[in-house]
Amino acid sequence: MSLRLADVTRDNFWDVLNLKSSKDQEERIQIFERWVGSNVFFIALGSVHGFKNKAIYDGDTLIGFASHGWDHDHDRWEMISMMLGHAFQGKGYGKKALQLVLDDMIEEYDCSEIYLSVIHDNEAAIRVYEALGFEATGEVFKAFHDEPVYKFTVKK
Numbered sequence: 001m002s003l004r005l006a007d008v009t010r011d012n013f014w015d016v017l018n019l020k021s022s023k024d025q026e027e028r029i030q031i032f033e034r035w036v037g038s039n040v041f042f043i044a045l046g047s048v049h050g051f052k053n054k055a056i057y058d059g060d061t062l063i064g065f066a067s068h069g070w071d072h073d074h075d076r077w078e079m080i081s082m083m084l085g086h087a088f089q090g091k092g093y094g095k096k097a098l099q100l101v102l103d104d105m106i107e108e109y110d111c112s113e114i115y116l117s118v119i120h121d122n123e124a125a126i127r128v129y130e131a132l133g134f135e136a137t138g139e140v141f142k143a144f145h146d147e148p149v150y151k152f153t154v155k156k
Helices: 013-018 039-049 094-109 123-131
Strands: 003-007 052-058 061-071 076-084 113-117 135-142 146-153
Touching: 003 094, 013 039, 013 052, 013 061, 039 052, 039 061, 039 076, 052 094, 061 094, 076 094, 094 113, 094 123, 123 146
Parallel strands: 076 113
Antiparallel strands: 003 052, 052 061, 061 076, 113 146, 135 146
16 A cells, blocks of 8 residues: 555546545535535635645555645634545555545644544544544534534644
8 A cells, every 4th residue: 555645636637526435426426425525526615715635546546535724714724525435445545544634734734733524424434533533522513414523633
């Protein structure tokens, strides 16, 4: 496994847009998938709010997508989205990809805390977040679904 992040550019844009979190989503064009907003949604959100959009690769194979940056509405650094394509789930990528995104944020922003929200019943994602040290804040982000907010404290 040789994970790396790359910017979303004209060269990989369509591949990132076509990456889906579940097989049944591949035939649909929609803003929200079951567990995550579509990559289309988060790339658009990033263009408006100045978030950085990152493609996640294992070598030359695109396996996922993440978006992060400063959330002006809450005055904090947030990982806005992270997803793995359905063909790459359950293969040991989750924690490693998440750590890669956290390391990128820490290096890029020199931040001491990172926040995210997750659909309340996405137990698999919550287990990964908690395994890497995220803790529930008690806050609930009201989006398409109620989303509990989690915080990661950077150890320096």
